Amino acid sequence: MRAVSGVLCQVIGCGPAALGLALAADRRGELPRLVSEGLAFLDRAPTPAALSGLRFPFLIDANSVGKDFLAGVRPDGIFATALHGRAGELLRERHDRQVPLALVGEFMNDLSRAVEAVLPDGFTYGADVREIRRNRDGSWTSVDSAGSALVTSGAVVLATGGYEDTQQASHRYGIPPGRLIGSAQLMSGRLDEAARVLRAGGRIAILGGSHSGFAAAELLLDRFGDGIPEGGLVLVHRSISLAYADRAEADSVPPALAGRLETCPESGVINRFHGLRSGPRELCLRALQGREPRLTLCHTGSDDARGVLAEAGLVVHALGYRTRAVPVFDQWGERIPMADGAVQVDDECRIVDAGHHAVPGVFGIGLGYARCDAWGRRRVGINTFHGEDGERIVVAMPAPAGV
Numbered sequence: 001m002r003a004v005s006g007v008l009c010q011v012i013g014c015g016p017a018a019l020g021l022a023l024a025a026d027r028r029g030e031l032p033r034l035v036s037e038g039l040a041f042l043d044r045a046p047t048p049a050a051l052s053g054l055r056f057p058f059l060i061d062a063n064s065v066g067k068d069f070l071a072g073v074r075p076d077g078i079f080a081t082a083l084h085g086r087a088g089e090l091l092r093e094r095h096d097r098q099v100p101l102a103l104v105g106e107f108m109n110d111l112s113r114a115v116e117a118v119l120p121d122g123f124t125y126g127a128d129v130r131e132i133r134r135n136r137d138g139s140w141t142s143v144d145s146a147g148s149a150l151v152t153s154g155a156v157v158l159a160t161g162g163y164e165d166t167q168q169a170s171h172r173y174g175i176p177p178g179r180l181i182g183s184a185q186l187m188s189g190r191l192d193e194a195a196r197v198l199r200a201g202g203r204i205a206i207l208g209g210s211h212s213g214f215a216a217a218e219l220l221l222d223r224f225g226d227g228i229p230e231g232g233l234v235l236v237h238r239s240i241s242l243a244y245a246d247r248a249e250a251d252s253v254p255p256a257l258a259g260r261l262e263t264c265p266e267s268g269v270i271n272r273f274h275g276l277r278s279g280p281r282e283l284c285l286r287a288l289q290g291r292e293p294r295l296t297l298c299h300t301g302s303d304d305a306r307g308v309l310a311e312a313g314l315v316v317h318a319l320g321y322r323t324r325a326v327p328v329f330d331q332w333g334e335r336i337p338m339a340d341g342a343v344q345v346d347d348e349c350r351i352v353d354a355g356h357h358a359v360p361g362v363f364g365i366g367l368g369y370a371r372c373d374a375w376g377r378r379r380v381g382i383n384t385f386h387g388e389d390g391e392r393i394v395v396a397m398p399a400p401a402g403v
Contacts, residue, residue, distance in 0.1 A: 005152040007038030010142060012129050012326060013159035014043035016055055016108045017366025017385040021157055022115045024390030026077040039119060040151050042127035056105030058187045060215045063277040067095035069104055072386025078118055082110040098278040131327040132156055140361060155361045155397055162321030162368040175315050183212040183318040187219055193314055194220060198227050202313030209237025213318035214280030217295055230293040234308045238300045243275025262375050273377045323368035345369050348396045349389055363393045
């Protein structure tokens with residue numbers, strides 16, 4: 001592609017979270033300013049159709065209700081057309097119920113098309129950004145794998161998402177790579193190996209007690225039913241947390257099962273960003289109460305856990321995500337060190353280096369760049385990315401650099 005300069009902001013990655021910048025700007029009435037000063041989206045997917053297939057291609061339900069995915073769209077704004085499409089209408093009908101992630105993906109695709117209609121020249125596909133370089137005037141340039149400059153802008157928003165580090169888990173737990181699969185792969189429909197293991201009378205271990213871990217267990221139970229024997233699934237976890245709408249709901253659960261309670265000061269929801277919800281929550285309670293004999297829960301580090309991981313025919317990785325990081329270089333060509341694993345951002349969504357200093361003009365949003373709450377929990381949620389995170393970036397957006 002031809003190098004582009006004179007842009008206010010470039011967004012690296014066009015997944016669901018990246019749309020939050022345009023949605024927040026529309027709500028605040030600042031989208032015309034961003035468009036006039038230059039807003040560029042870059043993604044490595046070769047075509048819009050290829051990118052559409054990557055937005056929540058999962059066989060499970062979301063852990064949020066329908067209205068959460070509509071909340072970021074201004075009803076009388078530029079992107080309101082997405083609210084009246086098939087996906088938007090179905091999300092509205094199920095405003096207080098869990099919804100399939102495939103439906104959420106359809107709605108995200110509608111939003112993406114609406115944003116692209118406003119920025120017909122603002123989306124670039126096949127842009128494999130490998131690094132970001134700071135220029136002497138304070139602007140930033142994205143560079144591709146061939147070392148060619150792509151876009152120079154006053155600000156950069158990194159929205160490159162995260163990935164499951166199955167290689168690290170393989171080394172840490174001594175699991176041969178051929179017996180380990182990422183939860184995202186499994187929940188995207190790769191069930192053939194699970195079927196083979198169960199047909200042969202083997203067990204499947206799920207490593208991680210997050211929503212992904214219990215959602216993977218729920219999917220396997222739903223798909224294979226009585227083909228899973230008693231104890232055929234074993235979920236290995238460090239800890240388990242349930243989400244509660246409020247303190248009254250938490251008090252309705254026996255104290256031995258309730259676990260640690262962290263009340264979000266904004267919403268009143270307990271364990272808002274890490275507690276199990278909906279189907280996975282109910283499955284967890286059934287297993288804890290001995291009402292789901294096909295699923296056994298096992299604590300990480302125990303002899304039982306080590307034995308299970310050593311002999312399981314298949315291990316599902318559900319230990320969370322690491323940032324799909326883009327290296328950032330300063331004006332002297334030195335790489336700016338970042339935290340290992342998950343890149344940190346401050347309360348204004350600015351990327352911070354390993355010394356916890358904000359990198360000026362570089363923001364992060366989405367799964368790989370989520371802000372933390374008061375307990376250090378990552379604030380992961382589409383309504384958060386499309387809501388306050390997007391707004392914080394719009395407010396903090398610097399004036400255009402002299403590029």
